[in-house]
Amino acid sequence: MSKPQAQPIVRVEALHKHYHMGGEDLHVLRGVDLTVGRGEWLAVLGASGSGKSTLLHLIGGLDTPDEGNVYFDGQSVFELPLPKRDRFRNQHCGFVFQFYHLLPELNVLENTMLTGMIGTRPAALRERAAELLERVGLTERLKHKPKQLSGGERQRVAIARALINGPDLLLADEPTGNLDRKTGEHILDLFSELHAGGQTIIMVTHDAQIADRSNRELTLDGGRLAAVATTAE
Amino acid sequence: MYKLLLTFRYLRRKLIPLFALAAVALCVAMLITVISIMGGFVDHMTNAGSKLMGDVRLSTGAEGFPHYEQLIDELKKLPEVEAAAVQVKTWGLLKTPSERTLVVEVVGVRPDEINRVTNYSETVYWTEDRLAEQRERYRENKARYDELERRFLKLKDRYAAADEQRKAELLEQLRKIDDEQRDLRFNVIGLTQVFDAYAGVDPESLAMSLNVAEGFEKPANPRPAYGMAVGIEVNTANMRHEDGSYNILRPWIGQRLPLTVLPLTSAGNVSQTGAESLDFVVVNELHSGLFDTDSKRVYVPFDVLQEMLQMQQAELVDEMDPTKVVDTSPARASSIMVKAAPDVSPEQLREAVSRQYAQFQQPYSDLLPEPYMSIVTWKQLLSDLIRTVQNEKNLMLFLFMGISGVSVILIFVIFYMTVKEKTRDIGTLRALGASQSGIASIFLMYAGVIGVIGAVIGAVIAVLIVRNINEIHTWLGNGFGACVVIVGAPLALGLLYAAVAATHLVLRAMFDWSARTTYLRTTLIGLPTGLLMMVVANLLVWLVTGDAKLVGSINRQLVQLTGISPPQSPVLAYALSAGVVAVALAALFAVIEGQMIVIDLRLGHRSKAKAAAMFVLGVVAAAVGLAVVFLGVDNLTAQLNEALGITIWDRRVYFFDRIPTNMKTHEVLIICFLALFASLCGALIPALRASFTDPVETLRYE
Ligand SMILES: Nc1ncnc2c1ncn2[C@@H]1O[C@H](COP(=O)(O)OP(=O)(O)OP(=O)(O)O)[C@@H](O)[C@H]1O
Ligand SMILES: [Mg+2]
Numbered sequence: 019m020s021k022p023q024a025q026p027i028v029r030v031e032a033l034h035k036h037y038h039m040g041g042e043d044l045h046v047l048r049g050v051d052l053t054v055g056r057g058e059w060l061a062v063l064g065a066s067g068s069g070k071s072t073l074l075h076l077i078g079g080l081d082t083p084d085e086g087n088v089y090f091d092g093q094s095v096f097e098l099p100l101p102k103r104d105r106f107r108n109q110h111c112g113f114v115f116q117f118y119h120l121l122p123e124l125n126v127l128e129n130t131m132l133t134g135m136i137g138t139r140p141a142a143l144r145e146r147a148a149e150l151l152e153r154v155g156l157t158e159r160l161k162h163k164p165k166q167l168s169g170g171e172r173q174r175v176a177i178a179r180a181l182i183n184g185p186d187l188l189l190a191d192e193p194t195g196n197l198d199r200k201t202g203e204h205i206l207d208l209f210s211e212l213h214a215g216g217q218t219i220i221m222v223t224h225d226a227q228i229a230d231r232s233n234r235e236l237t238l239d240g241g242r243l244a245a246v247a248t249t250a251e
Numbered sequence: 252m253y254k255l256l257l258t259f260r261y262l263r264r265k266l267i268p269l270f271a272l273a274a275v276a277l278c279v280a281m282l283i284t285v286i287s288i289m290g291g292f293v294d295h296m297t298n299a300g301s302k303l304m305g306d307v308r309l310s311t312g313a314e315g316f317p318h319y320e321q322l323i324d325e326l327k328k329l330p331e332v333e334a335a336a337v338q339v340k341t342w343g344l345l346k347t348p349s350e351r352t353l354v355v356e357v358v359g360v361r362p363d364e365i366n367r368v369t370n371y372s373e374t375v376y377w378t379e380d381r382l383a384e385q386r387e388r389y390r391e392n393k394a395r396y397d398e399l400e401r402r403f404l405k406l407k408d409r410y411a412a413a414d415e416q417r418k419a420e421l422l423e424q425l426r427k428i429d430d431e432q433r434d435l436r437f438n439v440i441g442l443t444q445v446f447d448a449y450a451g452v453d454p455e456s457l458a459m460s461l462n463v464a465e466g467f468e469k470p471a472n473p474r475p476a477y478g479m480a481v482g483i484e485v486n487t488a489n490m491r492h493e494d495g496s497y498n499i500l501r502p503w504i505g506q507r508l509p510l511t512v513l514p515l516t517s518a519g520n521v522s523q524t525g526a527e528s529l530d531f532v533v534v535n536e537l538h539s540g541l542f543d544t545d546s547k548r549v550y551v552p553f554d555v556l557q558e559m560l561q562m563q564q565a566e567l568v569d570e571m572d573p574t575k576v577v578d579t580s581p582a583r584a585s586s587i588m589v590k591a592a593p594d595v596s597p598e599q600l601r602e603a604v605s606r607q608y609a610q611f612q613q614p615y616s617d618l619l620p621e622p623y624m625s626i627v628t629w630k631q632l633l634s635d636l637i638r639t640v641q642n643e644k645n646l647m648l649f650l651f652m653g654i655s656g657v658s659v660i661l662i663f664v665i666f667y668m669t670v671k672e673k674t675r676d677i678g679t680l681r682a683l684g685a686s687q688s689g690i691a692s693i694f695l696m697y698a699g700v701i702g703v704i705g706a707v708i709g710a711v712i713a714v715l716i717v718r719n720i721n722e723i724h725t726w727l728g729n730g731f732g733a734c735v736v737i738v739g740a741p742l743a744l745g746l747l748y749a750a751v752a753a754t755h756l757v758l759r760a761m762f763d764w765s766a767r768t769t770y771l772r773t774t775l776i777g778l779p780t781g782l783l784m785m786v787v788a789n790l791l792v793w794l795v796t797g798d799a800k801l802v803g804s805i806n807r808q809l810v811q812l813t814g815i816s817p818p819q820s821p822v823l824a825y826a827l828s829a830g831v832v833a834v835a836l837a838a839l840f841a842v843i844e845g846q847m848i849v850i851d852l853r854l855g856h857r858s859k860a861k862a863a864a865m866f867v868l869g870v871v872a873a874a875v876g877l878a879v880v881f882l883g884v885d886n887l888t889a890q891l892n893e894a895l896g897i898t899i900w901d902r903r904v905y906f907f908d909r910i911p912t913n914m915k916t917h918e919v920l921i922i923c924f925l926a927l928f929a930s931l932c933g934a935l936i937p938a939l940r941a942s943f944t945d946p947v948e949t950l951r952y953e
Contacts, residue, residue, distance in 0.1 A: 071951065080682055081947045101686045108684020115950060119679040123260035133683045135253035179683070 027186055027218055028054040028077060033086035035072055046072050048241030049086070054220060056186075059213040061229035062222045063246065064238035070222040071191050073238065077220065078111045078189050079103045091186070108137040112180030116192035118172040120164040120179075126151065127160040130178045140183065150178040154208060170201035177208060181217075188212070190221040194228060206231045253680075254689060258696045261669070268697070271665045271930070272705045274658040279709025279926045280716065282655065285647055286918050287717045291911035292640060295540075300629040302370040303539055305336070305588035306597040307604050309626050313341055314519035315562050315583030316624065317617055325611050326589060331603040333592040334367035336360070339556050340585040343512040345549065347486070348503060355485060356547045357512060359556030362459045368590040371550075376483050376497075376536040377454040377504065382446070385499065389442045396435040403428045437488075437500040448505030458535035461552045468505055468532050476507055477555050479531035483538045484546035503533040510551070514561040517580060517617075527559040557582065581617075597628035646808055653832065655929065656784045662701070662933030666694060670941040677941050678949025691942035698934030702927035709926065710919055717912045781833030789825065 030052040037044040046069040054060055064070045075081040077088055079095045088095040090110065098106060112133070120129045130147040134140055151157060154174035164172055173193060180188055190209070194202030210231065213219055221232060229235045235246040262268050309322075323335045339359035344352050366372045403425060410421045452464045461478040468476070481503060483489055488501040507530045514522040531551055539545055557563045564582040569575040591600040605626050612618040630637065670677070677690055716723065793802050803821030809828040810817035817824050 075947050075950070078682070080950075101688070104681070104684050104686040106684075107682070111684075113682045115682075117952075119675070119682070119950070121257075121676050121679065123257070128256065132253055132680075135256065136680070136683055136685045136689070139252055 025056045026053045027056045029089040031087050034084045036084050050243050056218055057216050059219040059232040061232035061235045062238055063229050068238045070238055074189050074191050074222050079107050110186045112185035112188045114176050114180050114190040114193045116195040118176045122164055125161050125163055126175050129175055133179050134182045150181055154178050169197050173205055188219045192223055254693045257693050267665055271662050271701045274661045275705025275926050275930055276709035278655045278658040279706050280712040282651055282922050283713035283919055284716050287912045287914040291913035294913050295911035300633050304629050305368040306591040307589045307601050307628050308586055310586035314515045315585045317581035317583050319584040329603050331592055331595045331600050332589055334590045336364040336368040336588050337584045338586045341512050343510050346509045348506050355549050358550050359553040360550055361553045368588045374537045374539040375455055375458040376538040385442055392435050392438050399428050399432050441499045441502045445502050445504045454535055463532045476530045476532045477552055478534035480535045480537050480550040481533050482545040482548045483536045507532050512559050522561050601628050659929045659933040662930050666934045666937035670937045675949050677944045678946040681946035687942040691938040694934055694938035694941055698930045702930035706923035706926040717914050720910050778833045778837050782829050785829035785832050
């Protein structure tokens, strides 16, 4: 299924992450190496607590590693000063979370526009947001508050929000984890569509069936990444 | 861009910003009101004091002192002296037209002369302008009266034709009309008398001459009489309105009133001839704005009073043979008022006058040396009052500084809670690429908006209060009394609130009653904050005034508020007052947080357990606070009455008949900017905390 990557967009090198809690040292990532090519849809599989979310946050520059580095288009993410890293995330990464994380005070349209309003506001933001919401099938709900939406609808708003700045990379952490299977399928259909349009996606999940929708699968185990095909069976 | 959007969304969605807004507005309103009243008071006093009695006064007892004309001539030679005027002063009995006898302070003056030293002419009440104004009122009242009269007559006709049952009803209506007519009738008749009396005469020139112009007195009286100007409050039928104008009901203008005084010999004994009586015609009234003066004083011509008191230069003649001179005694006066030349302070003037007097009195054996002749500035005359005001002003500033400190803390608590509540959203924003400074500025902008709106609302409230302070004061005094409003209303509201909230909470929290120690923190913050505030406030007062004793006395006064008798040692007083403030603040915090949680609960946030625990804590703390208040409730109300000066603006104590105010634009602006600054300060730490929120931490949970 995997094909050679012509242009790597993300390169992760020897990433280590420890957590210290009450004197105990938890070595979550133990030297993760990863290269993701432009246009790939990568699924990272792993048991609960294996460090999938941690890896995703590190790739997006939300968290800092203890060792190793992440290169985005050849640029070292962690060499950027903090404000520039925030800006980089705003411009190049789109996050989708298991629990949507929409702002309750804002309506659907405003939530979608939010990423655009942070940083340099792109032209015709409102039109773009409306267009994206139409694409995820929420045209009728622009003025609704998140509370008035179902889980699947909320996740679609979150995806529209993640896409508004035209990110190079979509980072999705269990995007279907909180949804029933049928709704989850709809979300994955949406991902497929995006992927078909050339969107690079890194998706984290513990569900092999969901991971199968991607075009490349890796597992995170013992703090390291391994190819699914070679380790399992 | 997203910052503005979120700022306004946060403002709109929550009840809590209203609390912060109210706190800022209240503090601003309070501070502006206090500063305006205090400023007005000081200004007014400085003006009124010197205007009313000149800068320096020389006086002896009621027996008076001789050689005043020469003394005035000598004083006028001093470069420090602009003008000087002589007075005779005594107490007398004035018989009113309604046959009552009043004790009045009788002052004999030469109006032209006294007017150069004091603002006598400015206090003259009846002027052409006033007459015009009263004519307007007359027309209005007359029209109203006539209208009532028409209605009365119509009803009377109907009354005659009515059956028994209807009669009772009509009678009631007739009575009502009659009641309303009564005051109008007096006013209309009274004003007619005044207009009649002043027909063809200039009221001001009458006041300046204290003579009775021809045709002024009606009915004309063949016996000649002298003019008298009467303080406007002496005639109690002159009813003062809240706005300071007077409703004239039974005026004395143009009426002849007998005045009786008791002459004293130069040795201070009662003269053998006994009391002297003379008729005076009331030619005008005087309104100085000092209640003390306006309610007691009458002015008559200097020479006339001097003669009544047998203080004129007299050639005492044999009774049988009026040409035979037995003895002579020099004329006497009771006091000399001196006005300072421009740029000369009352103290400098006093120095100069004392020196001059010491020289002057030497050749005269019948003139007392300086220590016995009292030579004082108007400030010394009013020193008790000035000291009281100064003390009050200090205490007020101190108290209100503390209260403003509380509003900073309140904003801090409110923002701290808001940030805590919004942690998840803050993490989301960071994940979407918002910078730390961006997050901080959301909350600072939030505080800025609250500061600006709060300051504007506060300033508007203050303007309304200050403009209407006299009406408010009357209302407080008449309707409820400040005790009711200040102590009773919050108490009643608090009890009502507690009752409602307790029922509500007990119902909801019955099954989940675990106290959370984390919420003790906010309450406990109050204790060290209170201590810190006291230290800072004490230091500030000490640094500003440089008066360590004052710091001690303020602390003792604060302790007194609780009903505990304050210790003499300043250190103990300080420690006690700091403790009191700390406990009070902790109680306040607990109550505030309890309320916020109840509100949150209504909105469906937060766990019942936390709310219940907080409420219990709040009630306990409030009970402690209330106990403190109750223990010292007498003390507290008395102190409040005095400190706030709104209960009973006792006109006798405070000298002025109205509460003086002086609102200065720059002070208002400074206070508004301080409020903005304070709310930004209060929000600073929570905003920083928000900006340092770890996004990863918040994203891990639902
Ligand atoms: N701040 C922290 N302090 C201590 N331990 C942490 C912290 N954050 C994460 N961990 C631990 O690191 C490990 C990896 O966490 P992570 O959230 O990345 O796992 P995950 O693979 O995403 O799990 P899940 O599928 O349940 O979401 C877990 O064992 C977690 O307990
Ligand atoms: Mg996870």
